[in-house]
Amino acid sequence: MATSEVAKVYAGALLEIAHEKNAIAKVEEELSFLAELLKNDPDLLRYFSAPGINNDSKKQFVDKVFGGKLSDLMVNFLKVLIDNGRQQDIPDINVAFGELLDIINNRQKIKLISSIKLDADIINRIQKSLEDRFNKNIIIEEEVVPSILGGIIVQVDDLIIDASLKKDLIKLREKLLQSKIRGEVAYED
Numbered sequence: 422m423a424t425s426e427v428a429k430v431y432a433g434a435l436l437e438i439a440h441e442k443n444a445i446a447k448v449e450e451e452l453s454f455l456a457e458l459l460k461n462d463p464d465l466l467r468y469f470s471a472p473g474i475n476n477d478s479k480k481q482f483v484d485k486v487f488g489g490k491l492s493d494l495m496v497n498f499l500k501v502l503i504d505n506g507r508q509q510d511i512p513d514i515n516v517a518f519g520e521l522l523d524i525i526n527n528r529q530k531i532k533l534i535s536s537i538k539l540d541a542d543i544i545n546r547i548q549k550s551l552e553d554r555f556n557k558n559i560i561i562e563e564e565v566v567p568s569i570l571g572g573i574i575v576q577v578d579d580l581i582i583d584a585s586l587k588k589d590l591i592k593l594r595e596k597l598l599q600s601k602i603r604g605e606v607a608y609e610d
Contacts (some may be wrong), residue, residue: 432517
């Protein structure tokens with residue numbers, strides 16, 4: 422997922438401050454919570470983005486609702502976002518923050534798509550193979566898509582390794598159609 426440059430800047434600043442305060446894990450958890458909260462509660466996002474509500478009221482709301490429940494660092498970060506009119510960017514900032522942590526921790530998230538739920542042993546072998554190939558710690562997100570019929574598809578950022586039965590059947594169909602066309606042309610002469 423492509424994140425905006427603005428989200429990357431805020432995520433970088435937040436990561437730097439969290440690192441200084443030795444609170445990266447806490448900030449990661451709280452930012453993820455806020456992003457999920459805004460995703461699941463569109464009314465809250467509308468409130469934060471409403472131009473008719475002044476920033477001081479929004480910051481008082483943050484103090485009342487999140488004060489004592491979130492770290493002071495995160496509450497202050499929310500207030501900075503409100504002051505700069507960037508509170509709607511929290512989900513993107515969360516994604517950018519996670520991407521920065523992945524770089525720092527030498528992690529790579531991949532999506533593993535299969536037609537059925539795979540055994541843990543198979544997943545571990547795939548993970549080990551990908552760790553050797555990319556020289557990173559691999560975090561696998563599994564997805565079951567019955568329409569691929571069999572095999573697997575591995576998605577790493579923009580790289581897709583498609584070893585699915587569906588892809589093979591489509592290729593076979595194309596080859597058969599091409600050979601049929603060639604055959605008809607040969608007999609028509």
